[in-house]
Amino acid sequence: MTPRLMTPRLTPRRLRIPASIALPHRRGFLTAAAGLLGVSALGGCDRFAASPTGQRALKAGEDANLFVQRLLLTPASLAKEFPDSEISPWFKPNGTIEPPDRAYKALAAKSFDGFKLRVDGLVERPQDLSLSDLRALPARTQTTRHDCVEGWSAIGKWTGVPLAEVLQRAGLKPKARYAVFHCADTMEYAMSGEEEEEEAEPEKTANPSMETRLEGAENQASDSQAAGAEAPKPEDEESQGTPVRYYESIDLTDAYHPQTILAYDLNGKALPVSNGAPLRLRVERQLGYKQAKYVMRIEVTEGLNGIGDGKGGYWEDRGYEWYAGI
């Protein structure tokens, strides 16, 4: 086929080694090397992931994901909307199913009559909007698929006011970049002075799973918004330290996306408490933990530094991606 094949017998010096003698050594060496490599790789992975270099390296994949998605997704690319026939018979209530907080319970007891959504931060006209105010604004209904970071999906029909409408009423100041959502549900209690110690353990096992797992023996807290620590007990709220309530954030690109709404109805009925009543964010091109429930206040900010640990959300501060598009 090629001239090389016809090459006369060449015997370069480097190949003159009596291979039969060299081979066993080489074989032994290769086997040992492969074995060592395998063992150290498996044992070393966790140590690598915990090191600063490892953290940075692992973050590179996340950055690349965000970069490509920003490249691909235009403000006009819409999440798929489904026909009503595909609505899941049961929209799995996820995360916090019943906020333990007294103030929230009082609101819920009166069907959220006294509820006011606060919109403040870098806005010209801070707003306090009741549910009827919000229902009076233009509405959007969308039947979309909710994708949990864990892997499962459910389809629901959401009705709500586009976030853009609310932000327009408030008027953004020039430095505005993010919309931060402050929620009603307490996730855990921060102990003054020893926060780091307290959080170290739950961080490892916590998981914004959108379901209640009864079998999660090693994963004592696997609910979405309620995970992270022991379920908070409302009775001794004060004695446990400062409550850490769920928080999330999106940038203005997502905030002004036509499918980004503050939903008050699910499948044609008022949003149940288990699914985030009275108001839940829908950011359809991202995963479930971005869809903040029990939204009480929207704060428009320039950055995310002052929010929680600065990564933009409760789960983001516990290792999950801020841009949850994958």
Next chain:
Amino acid sequence: MAAGSTLSGPDIVETVRRRWMFRHPLVIRLAHWLNVVCLAILLMSGLQIFNAHPALYWGAASTFDKPFVAITDDQRDDGTPRGIVYVAGHTFETTGVLGLSNLNGQQAGRAFPAWATLPAHQDLATGRRWHFLFAWAFVLNGLIYLLYGLGTGQLRRRLIPDGDQMRGFGSSIREHLTLHFPEGEEAKRYNVLQKLSYLVVVAVLLPLMLLTGLAMSPGVNAVVPLPDLFGGRQSARTIHFIVTNLLVLFVIVHVLLVLLSGVANNMRSMITGWFVIERKKLPAGPGETP
């Protein structure tokens, strides 16, 4: 055979008892070993991610009470815990490995055991980071391999069976079943089953992994309706899992055959590029006595 693949030096070297042939160019060798690392990490971090919701469904959404596959734990009649795998209505006990296994000296309900997941303990966030970082490495490595392979003709030469090989399909199956592998001249090229299985992995299974993986991304979905290709997002997730199993099966068979057909020679050729054919098994050349 491997023409023009070395920067310098011949592709075939004859020594007294052996014919050395340069079989694997550097790019292919690097791609192979990088792929070993990528697939190992993708597999183990993938099992970590699977453990977060150890059930598979068909369609766009999950049917929680009716999964297609689930790996979980329940209790025997006497109240002791057991691990189970549920597949389309059938339940198999898998205590110790799947569903219920040892974690730090204690029995823990988890789909895949700690030794198979990355990280070992349940930590979805870190598992996802490993998975995405190495998914990128896998994709870039695969692209380089494909571009190089197509550009140099290596891919066609390695993976597409020659006409005479297709006619010898039956005898190749017989050779594999009896573990008698081609020697001499015939060992210079991959055999027909080898070529076809590599072709299926390179052209079907690995691309399917990438596509079903991307199909699970709500972000990518808004640009490319990938889930529709596979019957919905949950179907895509199920296919992602099934193809993972096929790849694991491929790797097991691949490693077994590497061991059985001359481990030193195979390993050397994938590390240094040089593959050896024993001279006594070669037909006598002109002027040679057998």
